[in-house]
Amino acid sequence: MSNSILLAPGPVQLHPEVKKILSLPMIHHRGLEFDAILKSTLHNLKFIFQTTQPVFALTATGSGGMECLLVNVLSPGEKVLSLISGKFGERWADMAEAFGAHVIRHHIEWGKAADPKEIEKILKENLDIKIVLSQACETSTGTKQPIQELAHIIQKTNALFLVDGITALGAYNIPMDAWGIDGLVGGSQKAFMLPTGMAFVCFSEKAWKKIKITKSQKFYFNIENELAANLKGETLFSSNVIILRALDYVLKNIQAQGLESLFKTIERRALYTKEMAQALGLELYSQAPSNSLTALKLPSHIDGVQFRADLELKHHVVVMGGQDALKGKIIRIGHMGYITDEDMHQTTMRLAQALNDYNHKINLTTIEEKSHSFISGKV
Ligand SMILES: *Cc1c(COP(=O)(O)O)cnc(C)c1O
Numbered sequence: 001m002s003n004s005i006l007l008a009p010g011p012v013q014l015h016p017e018v019k020k021i022l023s024l025p026m027i028h029h030r031g032l033e034f035d036a037i038l039k040s041t042l043h044n045l046k047f048i049f050q051t052t053q054p055v056f057a058l059t060a061t062g063s064g065g066m067e068c069l070l071v072n073v074l075s076p077g078e079k080v081l082s083l084i085s086g087k088f089g090e091r092w093a094d095m096a097e098a099f100g101a102h103v104i105r106h107h108i109e110w111g112k113a114a115d116p117k118e119i120e121k122i123l124k125e126n127l128d129i130k131i132v133l134s135q136a137c138e139t140s141t142g143t144k145q146p147i148q149e150l151a152h153i154i155q156k157t158n159a160l161f162l163v164d165g166i167t168a169l170g171a172y173n174i175p176m177d178a179w180g181i182d183g184l185v186g187g188s189q190k191a192f193m194l195p196t197g198m199a200f201v202c203f204s205e206k207a208w209k210k211i212k213i214t215k216s217q218k219f220y221f222n223i224e225n226e227l228a229a230n231l232k233g234e235t236l237f238s239s240n241v242i243i244l245r246a247l248d249y250v251l252k253n254i255q256a257q258g259l260e261s262l263f264k265t266i267e268r269r270a271l272y273t274k275e276m277a278q279a280l281g282l283e284l285y286s287q288a289p290s291n292s293l294t295a296l297k298l299p300s301h302i303d304g305v306q307f308r309a310d311l312e313l314k315h316h317v318v319v320m321g322g323q324d325a326l327k328g329k330i331i332r333i334g335h336m337g338y339i340t341d342e343d344m345h346q347t348t349m350r351l352a353q354a355l356n357d358y359n360h361k362i363n364l365t366t367i368e369e370k371s372h373s374f375i376s377g378k379v
Contacts, residue, residue, distance in 0.1 A: 003316060004316040004317060004318050005316065005317045005343050005346055005347055005350075006337075007317065007318065007333050007334050008332070009139050009292060009293035009336065010139070010166075010187065010189045010190035010334065011195065012189065012190065012339075014193065014337070014338055015193060016338075018249060018250065018338075022195070022242055024245065026242075027241055027245075028241075029234075029235065029239035034239065034241060035234075037244055037248050038235065038239065038244065040251075041244055041251060042057060045057065045200055045202075045251065046202075047251070047254070048169060048170055048200075048251065048254065048259070049176045049184060050177060050259075051202055052177060053176075053204060053205065053208075054202070054230065055201070055202045056068075056200065056202065056226055056227075057198055057200055057247070058198065058226070059197065059235075059237065059239065059240040060221075061187065061196060061197065062187030062190070063091065063199075064199050064221070065166070065185035065186070065199025066091070067095060068185070068221035069203070070092075070096060070162065072218065072221065073131060073160055073183065073207055073211060073214055074100075074101055074130070075130075075214050075215045076099065076101070076215070076216065076217075078130040079103075079104065080093075080104070080130065081103075081123070081131070081132045081159070082106065083114050083119070083134040084108065085107075085111075085113075085138045085143055086139070087323050088139055088140060088164060088166075089134070092133045092135075093133070096131075096133065104122070104126065104129070106118075106119070106122065110140075110325065111143055111285050111288075111295075113143060113144065113146055116146055119132070119153060123153065123154070123157050123159065127157075127158075129157070129159050130158070130159055130160065131160050131161075131162060132160070132162070133164070134150060134162075136163050136167075137166075137293075139167045139190075139332075140322075141286055142285060142286045142289055142292075142294055143287070143288050143289065143290060143295075144288050144291075146288075147163055147168075151179045151180045151181050152179075161181055161183070162182060162183035162184075163183065163184050165186050166187040166190050166191075166199075167187075167190045167191060167290070167292040167293065167336065168186075168191070168290070169186035169191055170191030170192055170262070170336070171190075171191040171290075171292040171336050172263050172267070172290070172291050172292065177204070180204070182203065182206050183201065184201070184202050185200065186200040188243055190336055191266075191292065191336045192250060193250055193336065193338060194247060197240050198240050212224075266291050269291075269339060270293075270335050272371075272374050273335065275370070276348045276370065276371060277296050279370050280348075280355060280362055281299070281360065281362070282296040282298070283297045284296060285326075285330045291335060292334070292335055292336055293332050293334045293336070295330045296330060296332075297330055298328075298329060298330060298331060299360050301358070301359070304321055304327070304328035305321060305327065307354065307358060308320070308321040308331060310354055310357065311331075311351070314357075316350070317351070319331050319332060333347070341375045344371075344375065345371050345372070345375060348367060348371045349371070352364055
């Protein structure tokens, strides 16, 4: 059994109550007990999306949710503007291409936020763009994209704005209706604090008009059929009963706590990590850091792949490394999920020890004091 601290940007650590719920006896997805759970979760999901539109709970990973958004509004041959600021942006552009879109790839330097004025210019020069794709938080670099500003611009055009909120929705404020987002997806193993296996999606009224006339290849993710099933109190195919039952608990908990308070909790972890990073002499990678996770540059003499492995095997802390061009250069520390102050403190101390092993000398007593004073609220 693993006793490691898991501070990855998903999957995340689970609340003790969620672990209990996950081990309850199996129930049937066409039974009455499940009917009540489905009804309540689908209703309560609207609170997180901050929408009046129906929200769907799909048995799929986050990427499945991205595909669902896309295939229900994209007809082959249509022009799609894809904002790419990291790995997940690449994935969505590739996906759109796989479904026959004519994709304009707008590359943004990794670690930087999109410039809304540039996007406005591209949209003015390409009036036939039908869909714009962006991550809310690009998890590969820990960067927050200016979704509100982008939505404001795209709303004035005929294009639909689809947003991958897999490490945003439930981590910081992203009100779908108020900002005018046309399609939004969240993932169970990220900000929803559950195991991997479910994606949550929602479409705007503007998107629903397009859904009705979209000619695309889809079957499993046919959202009109899913809606019809949901209206009868069912899901289109077998439901992920186990995760949905735990989701019901998580959503009720969030509602009781309030979104503001949830976001504050996550923000505090991000602030703590930034402060500790400074004390450890590690620079932030992102120029527009998200609260969901923090990406830190490692000193250039450290082999990041080995360093991350040492953290896991010797110090029992699991964080993520970098991908592609960032491989071996950064570590990414997650702030979503069930994280205690002790987890945060231990992670800092073990990170400090690991850095010491690599001759990046840290005074452990100073770090310990700084960590304690932040956690006890003295700073
Ligand atoms: C994790 C993640 C995904 C992919 O989710 P899977 O559940 O692995 O399919 C997509 N986008 C972002 C921003 C993510 O963080």
